[in-house]
Every structure is written in structure tokens, then in C-alpha cells.
Amino acid sequence: MASGLAPSRFEAWLKSAGLELEVRRFPEGTRTAEDAARAIGCEVGQIVKSLVFTAGGEAVVALVSGANRLDLARLAALAGGRAAKADAEQVRSATGYAIGGVPPFGHARRLPVFMDRDLERYGVVWAAAGRPDSVFPITPARLVELSGAQVAELA
Ligand code: 5CA
Numbered sequence: 754m755a756s757g758l759a760p761s762r763f764e765a766w767l768k769s770a771g772l773e774l775e776v777r778r779f780p781e782g783t784r785t786a787e788d789a790a791r792a793i794g795c796e797v798g799q800i801v802k803s804l805v806f807t808a809g810g811e812a813v814v815a816l817v818s819g820a821n822r823l824d825l826a827r828l829a830a831l832a833g834g835r836a837a838k839a840d841a842e843q844v845r846s847a848t849g850y851a852i853g854g855v856p857p858f859g860h861a862r863r864l865p866v867f868m869d870r871d872l873e874r875y876g877v878v879w880a881a882a883g884r885p886d887s888v889f890p891i892t893p894a895r896l897v898e899l900s901g902a903q904v905a906e907l908a
Contacts, residue, residue, distance in 0.1 A: 761776070761882065761883050761884055761887060762849075762883055763776070763850070763854075763856050763859060763882045763883025763884070763887070764776050764882065764883070766859045766883075767859070770859070772899070774889045774890075774891060775889060775890065776882040776887050776888070776889045777793075777882075777887065777888055777889065777890075778884075778886050778887050779792035779793070779886055779887075779888070780886060781886075782885060782886050783881065783885060783886055783887065783888050784853040784854075784885040784886075785853070786800040786802055786819030787819070789819070789879060789881075789888055790819060792888075793879055793888065795879060796820070796875075797819040797820050798818045798819055798820035798821075798871065798874070798875065799818075799819070799875045799877065799878045799879055800818070800819030800878070800879055800880075800888075801816050801817070801818070801819070801857055801872060801878050801879065801880035801881070801896065802815075802816070802817045802818070802819055803815075803816055803848075803855040803856060803857045803880060803881055804816075804817055804823060804838070805838075805839040805843065805844045805847055805848060805855065806825075806828060806832070806836045806837060806838055806839055807836070807837055807839055807843065808828065808829060808832035808833065808834040808835065808836040808837075809832065809833055809834025809835070810834070811832075811834075811865070812839060812843065812847035812848075812862070812864050813828070813832045813836070813864060813865045813866070813867065814848070814855075814857070814860070814864050814865070814866045814867070814900075815828055815866075815867050815868075815869070815907055816857050816866060816867070816868040816869060816872065816880075816896070816900065816902060817869045817907055817908070818869050818871045818872050818878075818908070820871070821869055821871055821907070821908035822908065823869075823907050823908065824907060824908060825837075827905070827906060827907055828867065828907060831867055831903065831905055831907075832865065832867070846861070847860065847861065847862060847864060848860040848861055848862075848864070849861030850881075850883050851885075853881070853885035854881050854882070854883050854884040854885045854887065855881055855883075856880060856881050856882055856883050857880045857881075857896060857899075857900050857902075858899045858900040858901075859883075865903075866900045866901055866902040866903070867902060867903050867904075867905050867907060868893075868896065868897060868900065868902035868903070868904045868905070868907075869905075869906075869907040869908060870904050870905060870906055870907070871908060872893050872896070873893045873904065875893065876892065877890045877891065877892060878890070878891060878892075878893055878896065879891075880896065
């Protein structure tokens with residue numbers, strides 16, 4: 754838990770799930786991958802973008818390296834249906850979190866998750882922790898395990 758501050762909803766969820774992941778808050782903000790990398794002092798490629806799309810009428814999550822642009826056609830092929838970016842309201846209803854703070858797991862509903870294989874290049878990556886000023890470090894292997902992600906070429 755971030756020191757001196759009440760735990761966020763995502764931190765409370767981590768605790769209830771028995772997961773000991775360290776959430777770090779950066780007052781300067783971690784809203785975008787670039788913001789997060791600057792605040793943390795890591796490579797932008799180490800930032801996990803948790804992007805929500807609809808494919809075949811269903812919400813899906815793509816965990817993409819901050820250095821990459823997602824290839825919609827690749828995601829569509831994996832998810833089985835035409836893929837389109839979810840709007841802010843769809844993101845909130847599917848994940849329970851607002852754009853800029855969407856975590857890679859712990860969503861409001863169980864969603865299919867796909868992970869960019871380029872994230873596996875790093876020993877540690879950083880993902881959003883429910884708020885636009887909060888992130889947590891995790892190994893790619895643990896990220897796959899906890900999100901149930903299918904690892905794929907997404908860039
Ligand atoms: N906290 C950071 C780093 S972990 C973060 O959440 N980055 S992110 O990339 O996962 O979330 C921002 C993404 O939300 C943008 O890359 C963009 O794809 C998406 N986004 C931003 N504005 C909108 C919008 N109005 N509608 C739909 N998606 C949006």
C-alpha cells in the first residue's frame with residue numbers, strides 16, 4: 754500500500770485476492786505510458802498499456818508494451834471478430850476502472866486477455882493500478898498467470 758494514503762479500490766482488491774504486489778503512487782501522474790515511464794524512470798517499453806476493445810460484441814483486453822502500437826487485425830484474428838476500440842463508458846463498465854488507470858486484471862467481469870509478447874523481453878514491467886497516478890511492478894510471467902492472458906504477437 755502507498756504510504757500515508759488510504760488504499761485504492763484496486764489495492765483493496767489485491768489484498769482480498771491475497772496478492773502481495775506493491776502499488777506505487779506518483780503525484781506527477783502515470784496516465785499515459787510516457788508519463789508512467791518518466792515518473793518511474795524506466796523504459797517506455799516496460800509500461801503495460803491495458804487497452805480495451807470490443808470484438809464480436811464482447812469486451813477484450815490487450816496488454817501492450819508502451820513502445821508498441823497494437824495491430825487491430827492481429828487482435829481481431831485472435832479474438833475472433835472485428836475489433837474496435839471501446840469508448841470510455843464501455844471501458845468503465847467492462848473493467849470497473851476509468852481510462853488511464855485500467856489494471857491488467859481484477860476487472861469487474863472476467864474478460865479475455867491477450868498479452869503482447871514483446872513484454873516478455875523485460876525482467877519487470879509496470880502496469881496501472883486502478884488510478885491515473887498508480888502503477889505496480891510485476892514480472893511478465895506473473896502478469897500472464899494473474900491475467901490468464903494468451904501471449905501473442907500484437908504489435
Ligand atoms: N496508466 C497508463 C500506463 S499503465 C495507462 O493506463 N495507459 S493506457 O495506455 O493503458 O491507457 C490509456 C489508453 O486509453 C490510450 O492509449 C488510449 O488507447 C485509450 N484512450 C484514451 N482516451 C480514450 C478515449 N476517449 N476513448 C477510448 N480509449 C481511450
